Amino acid sequence: MTGQGLEPDDVLETRGAVSDPVAAVSDALVEIRGLSFRRGERVIFEDLDLDIRRGAVTAVMGPSGTGKTTLLKLITGQLHPDAGTILVDGRDVTRLDRAELYRLRRRMGMLFQSGALLTDLSVFDNVAYPLREHTNLSASMVRKLVLLKLEAVGLRGARDLMPSELSGGMARRVALARAIALDPMMILYDEPFTGQDPISMGMLMALIRQLNDASGLTSILVSHDVRETASIADYLYVIFEGRVVAQGTPDALAADRSEWVRQFMDGLPDGPVHFHYPAPELAEDLLTGRRR
Numbered sequence: 001m002t003g004q005g006l007e008p009d010d011v012l013e014t015r016g017a018v019s020d021p022v023a024a025v026s027d028a029l030v031e032i033r034g035l036s037f038r039r040g041e042r043v044i045f046e047d048l049d050l051d052i053r054r055g056a057v058t059a060v061m062g063p064s065g066t067g068k069t070t071l072l073k074l075i076t077g078q079l080h081p082d083a084g085t086i087l088v089d090g091r092d093v094t095r096l097d098r099a100e101l102y103r104l105r106r107r108m109g110m111l112f113q114s115g116a117l118l119t120d121l122s123v124f125d126n127v128a129y130p131l132r133e134h135t136n137l138s139a140s141m142v143r144k145l146v147l148l149k150l151e152a153v154g155l156r157g158a159r160d161l162m163p164s165e166l167s168g169g170m171a172r173r174v175a176l177a178r179a180i181a182l183d184p185m186m187i188l189y190d191e192p193f194t195g196q197d198p199i200s201m202g203m204l205m206a207l208i209r210q211l212n213d214a215s216g217l218t219s220i221l222v223s224h225d226v227r228e229t230a231s232i233a234d235y236l237y238v239i240f241e242g243r244v245v246a247q248g249t250p251d252a253l254a255a256d257r258s259e260w261v262r263q264f265m266d267g268l269p270d271g272p273v274h275f276h277y278p279a280p281e282l283a284e285d286l287l288t289g290r291r292r
């Protein structure tokens with residue numbers, strides 16, 4: 001028993017009627033249909049549908065452990081679902097062979113929590129790494145591209161530094177330059193703001209939005225930082241217990257009065273997601289003669 005009592009009717013559709021850009025354009029770069037995924041006995045996703053619109057910043061939010069990172073790994077083909085389809089640019093990642101998946105993955109930049117820089121390489125060489133690995137470009141072309149990517153994240157002047165000489169925020173920006181080195185069609189961010197001070201958080205937020213718009217990217221952003229995420233995303237999904245419980249533009253979700261949306265967007269400690277793990281009444285528990 002989960003104690004959450006989520007029924008199918010609780011699923012909220014909070015798309016704004018006319019002003020919602022996503023409702024008007026159905027051009028999805030990622031189209032997920034009927035996705036089911038388990039970890040042992042645990043159901044992570046059950047019949048999940050979700051679209052990521054081309055050119056937009058789409059955020060996926062939800063309580064900790066709800067499967068956000070898992071969703072990114074399913075989209076990139078690092079995990080295989082039990083059922084459902086995941087179309088990325090029209091191709092079902094669940095059906096691609098290794099070589100096709102590898103080619104598709106090259107077109108997806110990733111900034112994962114664990115995406116550390118290579119500590120033995122300079123900033124320049126970290127960004128050059130995917131270019132040298134995956135292309136036959138000349139050294140002078142690699143140099144130009146690396147400098148352009150570093151310029152895009154404001155760190156062209158830091159090219160000769162080693163990762164140990166960077167602040168946490170700078171390191172994340174270098175990782176971002178590396179993630180866009182191969183000019184991906186899409187970039188996936190997993191908790192990009194974790195551990196950042198407010199200034200570097202603001203910088204990263206602006207960069208995510210700027211890179212998306214200037215490079216014609218499509219961005220998927222997984223984050224716990226509701227307010228910050230809502231301020232840069234075009235569209236938000238809230239997932240919980242394997243399903244989408246709310247979706248809409250930031251404005252639509254800000255105006256939504258339902259308990260689900262309010263608890264999540266306002267960070268309320270109790271609501272449909274309970275603070276207490278299901279238990280008998282406290283008085284009943286205290287008065288009983290049981291030892292545990």
Ligand SMILES: Nc1ncnc2c1ncn2[C@@H]1O[C@H](COP(=O)(O)OP(=O)(O)OP(=O)(O)O)[C@@H](O)[C@H]1O
Nearest residue numbers: 039042044062063064065066067068069070071224
């Ligand atoms: N390698 C693994 N083996 C077994 N279970 C796992 C594994 N990785 C994750 N899980 C479980 O899958 C569930 C979803 O994990 P996931 O990391 O996707 O959640 P999340 O929403 O990204 O969480 P957070 O916001 O805390 O990062 C969790 O219950 C987690 O314990």
